[in-house]
Amino acid sequence: xxxxxxEGAWLxxxxxxxxxxxxxxxxxxxxxxxxATGRPLELAQVNCSVSRRGVVRGVHFADLPPGQAKYVTxxxxxxxxxxxxxxxxxxxxxxxxxxxxxxxxxxxxxxxEGLGHAFQAGTDDATVVYLTTSGYSPDREHGxxxxxxxxxxxxxxxxxxxxxxxxxxxxxIAAAEAQGLLPAYEDCVRYVSSLAPPLSEETP
Numbered sequence: 001x002x003x004x005x006x007e008g009a010w011l012x013x014x015x016x017x018x019x020x021x022x023x024x025x026x027x028x029x030x031x032x033x034x035x036a037t038g039r040p041l042e043l044a045q046v047n048c049s050v051s052r053r054g055v056v057r058g059v060h061f062a063d064l065p066p067g068q069a070k071y072v073t074x075x076x077x078x079x080x081x082x083x084x085x086x087x088x089x090x091x092x093x094x095x096x097x098x099x100x101x102x103x104x105x106x107x108x109x110x111x112x113e114g115l116g117h118a119f120q121a122g123t124d125d126a127t128v129v130y131l132t133t134s135g136y137s138p139d140r141e142h143g144x145x146x147x148x149x150x151x152x153x154x155x156x157x158x159x160x161x162x163x164x165x166x167x168x169x170x171x172x173i174a175a176a177e178a179q180g181l182l183p184a185y186e187d188c189v190r191y192v193s194s195l196a197p198p199l200s201e202e203t204p
Contacts, residue, residue: 001036001110004099006092008112008192009083010036011099016106025106027073028131037110039195041071045135049128051079051121054162056146056155058118059084059170063140064183065191067113072130077123078102080156081109084116086144086173089185094173096153101128114188118146120155142181143170150174 001010014025033041062068072081084096099109111117119128146153147161150173155161176182
């Protein structure tokens with residue numbers, strides 16, 4: 001796993017083993033994940049979304065604690081996956097980073113609690129599977145408008161963004177900050193640090 005430019009986000013690039021039968025890969029490795037992130041992945045829910053070309057889902061985030069960390073991969077088609085730093089006080093606050101995920105390279109993205117997540121489908125029937133550390137809780141989940149010019153996310157070229165009514169009504173990042181919706185960077189760092197196992201439990 002390789003860290004992205006935003007603290008708390010990583011890219012996993014699996015080794016693909018292909019032959020005449022097809023392809024095999026290890027989509028998740030617990031020990032490699034722990035060594036890279038310093039924490040375990042405590043799975044609470046597995047989500048699967050299927051989207052037509054152009055659909056944008058996000059930018060979504062959850063109240064902390066417990067927040068919601070996500071391990072995201074695209075099992076069919078292709079998407080542009082975006083991590084947005086929504087943590088007030090973070091050195092990379094309001095910065096975003098995009099990674100193209102598809103059913104060819106089979107890459108995955110992990111983002112920690114407090115970070116925002118969105119993606120845009122680049123193909124019809126783009127199928128995204130994401131493992132989350134907490135279950136769905138509508139009262140604790142929020143969004144920032146994915147087309148907010150202050151964020152300036154570069155979505156897929158020649159692909160019209162299609163938003164749900166909920167995402168289209170989401171506030172800008174400035175409005176979300178003014179409303180007190182965004183998490184504080186220090187709170188996120190403190191919470192994520194609490195998830196690291198004691199030194200006595202770590203493998204030498």
